[in-house]
Amino acid sequence: MKEVVIEYRTFWIRSKAQSSVPEKWDEVSPRQLIAIAKNYLGETSEDKLLSVMCGxxxxxxxxxxxxxxLTLAxxxxxxxxxxxxxxxxIRKAGALRAPKPRLQGMTFGQFMFVESYYSAWLKSQKDEDLDKFIxxxxxxxxxxxxxxxxxAITLIAGKIPVIVKCAISINYRLVKEFLSHAYPLIFQKPKPGSKTAGDDGWIKVFESVVGDDIVNQDKYAGLQLHIMLRYITGKIKENSKK
Incomplete structure (x- = not known):
């Protein structure tokens, strides 16, 4: 957090307000993330955003x-x-709880669902797809x-305010950046000028590596996410040497 001193005038009297502003994402509070989402959607003013971010x-x-x-911005x-x-x-959204940090404990099968519905929502921007993603x-x-x-959980997600769900989607984009840095061979970013979105391109990588092993596809789904991602990374490296 960065300490800031805000000088302002009220009735010709000069005053000061001391506060702090986040300098990186891990310093952002749930309330601030929701304000950021409102700003992205054009549902809040600059003054309101600065107010929340500066406290x-x-x-x-x-x-x-x-x-x-401008200086504060x-x-x-x-x-x-x-x-x-x-x-x-946002650790809690209504009756639902967030995944653990680094998606620890999430199975590969669950992640496939998350990614599929996230990609669907990015393309459709429909509330029902956002609910399924959440x-x-x-x-x-x-x-x-x-x-x-x-x-059944989708019905519960439907009761969560849309702005909260949009805030979670912003957070998930950051988590995907974490995954792309941890597993760059799987989550490859599209090249400049490419027309491919790249949001679900890693699924094709998975299919090319283990798609022929139909007998064990259900077993793959039950494995921990990071175990499976390390396995796919190993397969990609192995295939590149052939």
């Missing part, structure tokens, strides 16, 4: 001139840079993912 009242921000606001430059982050900022990732407390329970 000061909105009327204080309103007293600032354009240059002061520059402190939040990291918001446009999706750097790797492995944790979920329901594949956030689960009731102390429960494990089962595909047969997904429709």
């Amino acid at each position: 000061v009242r909105k009327w204080v921000i309103r007293q600032l001139d354009a240059y002061q606001k 520059e402190e939040l430059a990291f918001l446009t840079d999706y750097k790797p982050y492995s944790h979920f900022i 329901a594949a990732m956030y689960l009731p407390k102390d429960s494990v993912f089962k595909s047969e329970n997904h429709p």
Whole structure:
């Protein structure tokens, strides 16, 4: 966190407000992440965003001139840079709970559901696809993912405010950046000028590596995510030597 001193005037009296602003994603609070989501969607003003991010009242921000606001906004430059982050900022969304940091404990099968619905939502931008994405990732407390329970959890996800779900989707994009750095051979980013979105391109990599092993595909789904990703990485390296 960076300490800031905000100088403003009220009725010709000069005043100061001391506060702090996050400098990176792991310093962002759930309330701030929701404010960021509202800003991305155009549902909040610059003054409101600065108020939440700086932890000061909105009327204080309103007293600032354009240059002061620009200076504060520059402190939040990291918001446009999706750097790797492995944790979920919003740990609880209604009756549902976030995955563990680094997606520890998540099975490969669950991750396939998460990725499929995330890609579907990116393309459709429909609320029902957003609900399915959230329901594949956030689960009731102390429960494990089962595909047969997904429709019921989707109904629960539908009761969560849309802005909270959009905030979670921003967070998931950061988690995907973490995965792309941890497993660059699997989560390959599209080349500049490429028309391929690349969001689900890794699935084709998986199919090319283990797609012929039909007998054991269900077993793959039950394996821990990171065990499976390390396995696929090893297979890619092995195939590249042939």
